Amino acid sequence: MNSPTILLSLSAGVLSFLSPCILPLIPSYLSYVGGVTLTELRESNSPKGAVVVRTILFVIGFSVVFIVLGVLFAGTGFLFSNLSSTINLVAGLIVVLLGANMIFDFWKFLNIEKRVHLSGRPAGYLGSVLVGMAFGAGWTPCVGPILAAILFLAGNSGSVGEGVLYLSAYSVGLGLPFLLASLFFRQVTARLSKLKRYFGVLRVASGLLLVGIGLLIAFGRLQQFNNTVAEIGVAVHGWHVQAPDLSRLVFGFISAAIALLFLVPGLVAMLRSRSGDVETAPAPARQRLITPVRGVFLGLFGITALLQFAGVISLAEFIYRWFTFQGI
16 A cells, blocks of 8 residues: 555546536535535535535445445455566556547547436435435546556555445545535635636646556656655655754745745735725635634644644655554
8 A cells, every 4th residue: 555646646636626527516516415506605504514414424425335346456456466467568558548638629429428317305314325326427528447447456555445445536536625614615616617718728737647556567666666655755854854954944944935825815905905806706716714614724824834833733744654564
C-alpha cells in the first residue's frame, strides 16, 4: 500500500465529482437524496442535519459498490498473477485510450450515458443508501473511465487489501465534495454556473491523469513512481533534521500564504466597490469579506500555520511519513 497511489485514487475521485456528468447535477442529486425541493435547500427551509445525514448515507451507498468492485478486480489480478506483465500492458493501454478519448472525444459511443433512473424519492435513511448504490452501479461516460483506471490499479496490486484501500480513497475523493455541497448548498450552487467555463480544462486534466496512470500500469513503473515519491519524502525529512528552525518557518509561511489566498476574492470585491466599480464585483462578495466556505479553509490553513510556527506540529514530518507510507 503506497501513499502516492492512494493520492492518485483520491485525486481521481475529486475529478470524477468535477466532471460535466456530475457537477451540474449536484443540486438535483442533493434535492432527490435529501427528500426536499431545490427551493427549500436554497432558502434553508429544510432541516440541514437531515439532508447532511442522507448525503452521508448516499456516499456510503456508492462507496460500498466501488469497494466491492475493487475487491473483485484485486482478486482477479491475484488469480492471473502469472500473466501480470501481459495483463498490465493491456490494462494500461486501455486506460491510456480512455484518457485520450476524454481529451479528444474520438469514441462517440462512450458518450451514451448509462445511469440508473429511479422514480420517487428515497424512503427513509435506507433509501438514501440504496440510491447511492444505484448511483455507484450506474456507468456514465465521465465517471466510467476514471473509475476503470482505479479498478485497474486495484487489479494491478494483486492484493485485496490494497484494492479496498484504493477504492476507499476514490470514494472519499468523490464523496467528500458531495458532503461539503450539502453543508454549503447555497454557496456551491451560486458558483456552479461559473465553473462551467472550466469544464474543458477539467476534462483535459482528467484525461491526462488517466494517460499517466495508464502508462505507469502498462510499463510496470507504478512501484518506481512510489519509490521516487518516497525519496522526496526522505529528502524533505533530511533537510528538516539539518535545519529544523528554517523548516518550521518555511512551512509556516507557506501555510499562512495559502490561508491569505482565501481572503483575496473578498478584498478585491471590496476594493472594486469602494472605487465605484460595483457591477464587476460579485454580489455575495460585496456583502462580506469572506464566505463560509472560504472561512473554513482560511481557518484550517491559518490554524495550521500557527501550530507550525509554534512547533506544535511539523509539516515536514507529516510529508515524510505520508510520502514513505507503505501500508498498515
